[in-house]
Amino acid sequence: MSDLLRVENLRVAYPTRQPRETIDWAVDDVSFTLNAGERLGFVGESGCGKSTLGRASMRLLPSATRIEGRVSFAGKSVFDLDPGELRQFRGEVVALVFQDPMTRLDPLMTIGDHCIETLLSHQSQLSKKEAKDKAIATLEAVRIKGDRWSQYPHEFSGGMRQRVAIALALLLDPKLIVADEPTTSLDVTVASEILQELTRLCRERDLALLLISHDLAMVGEYCDRVAVMYRGKMVETGKTREILSHPQHDYTRSLLAAALHIQVTEENGKITQQDEALTSPLEKTPLLEVQDLKQHYVLESNLLQQLFTGQDTQTIKAVDEVNFTLYRGEILGLVGESGCGKSTLSRTILQLVSPTSGRIQWQGRDITYLSVSELRLLRRQMQMIFQDPLACLNPLMRVGDAIADPLFIHQLATPAEARQKVETMLERVGLTPVKEYYHRYPRELSGGQQQRVAIARALIVQPQLLICDEPVSMLDASVQTQVLDLMQELKDEFDLTYLFITHDLWVARFLCDRIAVMNSGTIVELGETEQIFSDPQHPYTKTLLNAAPLLEAQPPQTRE
Secondary structure, three states: OOEEEEEEEEEEEOOOOOOOOOOOOOEEEEEEEEEOOOEEEEEOOOOOOHHHHHHHHOOOOOOOOEEEEEEEEOOEEHHHOOHHHHHHHHHHHEEEEOOOHHHOOOOOOOHHHHHHHHHHHHOOOOOHHHHHHHHHHHHHHOOOOHHHOOOOHHHOOHHHHHHHHHHHHHOOOOOEEEEEOOOOOOOHHHHHHHHHHHHHHHHHHOOEEEEEOOOHHHHHHHOOEEEEEEOOEEEEEEEHHHHHHOOOOHHHHHHHHHHHHHHOOHHHOOOOOOOHHHHOOHHHOEEEEEEEEEEEEEEEOOHHHHHHHOOOEEEEEEEEEEEEEEEOOOEEEEEOOOOOOHHHHHHHHOOOOOOOEEEEEEOOEEOOOOOHHHHHHHHHHEEEEOOOHHHHOOOOOOHHHHHHHHHHHOOOOOHHHHHHHHHHHHHHOOOOOHHHHHOOOHHHOOHHHHHHHHHHHHHOOOOOEEEEEOOOOOOOHHHHHHHHHHHHHHHHHHOOEEEEEOOOHHHHHHHOOEEEEEEOOEEEEEEEHHHHHHOOOOHHHHHHHHHOOOOOOOOOOOOO
16 A cells, blocks of 8 residues: 555644743644555544644645644645645545535535536536536435435535535545544434445545544444544554554543443443333323424426426425324434434424424423414423534624523523523533633534533523434534433433434433434334334334444454
8 A cells, every 4th residue: 555645743723812822732743644545533522633633634724823744645745735736636636524514515506516516627628418427426326316406405404415515525536535524414324325435435446534533433333543632632543443442542441431331232231211200100291292293395396397297396295294292301312314304303393394284282282383472482491402503603602692692582590690500501511611611702612512502502591391403413422421411410400301313323222211213204113212222123223223333342343
């Protein structure tokens, strides 16, 4: 194997508002090599410098950033490339898959326009037909049908948008892909397929993969080598099997222990969440009842489609005759692949969108059609944590003000009381020192820290029901454990009930009392958590379980 990427003594420091006596290095003296066809996984907690390292290697950091050291690709310094060479380098040589797909997608352009623009900007000799044929083939490789060519990013689920971003990275056949949390938004089946596709490309095209992730199980399954980062430094690196079976650094051991803690099974000591209280008549009081709920969307065909196909409209059954009961004090997990209707169902329950038909009952009261004032009172009791933390945080508001805002909306506290409540909540979600984080803006936080702010903002009004849409999907294993443990503590302390939407089956097993499995807008299986895992009945449930990566205590075998 030839030496492809070489990073030597790399240091990166972001510009600060005030001069400091010591430099705060986001990446501190990191060195490694990546060979053609090799798969290297970078793991570590959010804010440790993983993403900064990937962006520095492609010269995507702000010009005021201080960078020391050397990054070379095939023997040529990346820092010495002129603008023309740098443009060719990005895309044709190295492609980056971002953590948030919306940073790559223009909301005013269709998916087809994105693909054509990417191809023709680098391969102008292609005709539009050739470019479209190649683009459709690439989209289908990541399970996006060609009939979605003319749709816009907002018409895709979070997971589907991530698939588009991965397809755009593959379009130009690069030699190295830097994948920054590429499957964070994806369900286990699609994540497995995407990573199998990436690793197949590594073999067939001698393509290198730099995989940045907080998912130790995924890195252990798909990477040849692992590099562990902590506070900007690479504290341990080596072959995957050796790192996971015999970790040397204390931080690596803590990461492994946290991941295994979430994935622990009943065979090696898992204590299930079901207890006697849940089965007693008192605790079986329904809090939320969903009856025959439908959420259908109609897509109108354009004039040409109507002339040639005779089809006027197309109906998408995002939620189709869903029935379930959520009991007070329980945690109901909702799992299924991206685009199956999980998020649409949660938004319909909150009346953010009106249902096509069916009923939603809250504590025995029909809330399907409430007035605006009645909805405001209801939503204090039903809060939501969204999948994308930046989608619910005002970029112009400081963290403390953003968390306090719901208290003022619902008139629950004076400014002095609100500040005290916010500081307590910041400490509870692990954003310390509190005084420092209180005055930061969302853009000054890592993805994991932004998610913790979103969680604090939802919890500040002490709701009865918390609808969690992938609340820990962007967090590393150690922080996941902390947040999940915190949610358990808050549930017990404030008598909370959770509807927990996730594509991570191990998180669902760790946290949830019952699990509902969704597929194509319907719930295909619902039962006690351990029953779902030990004796699944529906073929789709079995497919999900078989696709979920498992981090074993024994040395794992990487997929070839």
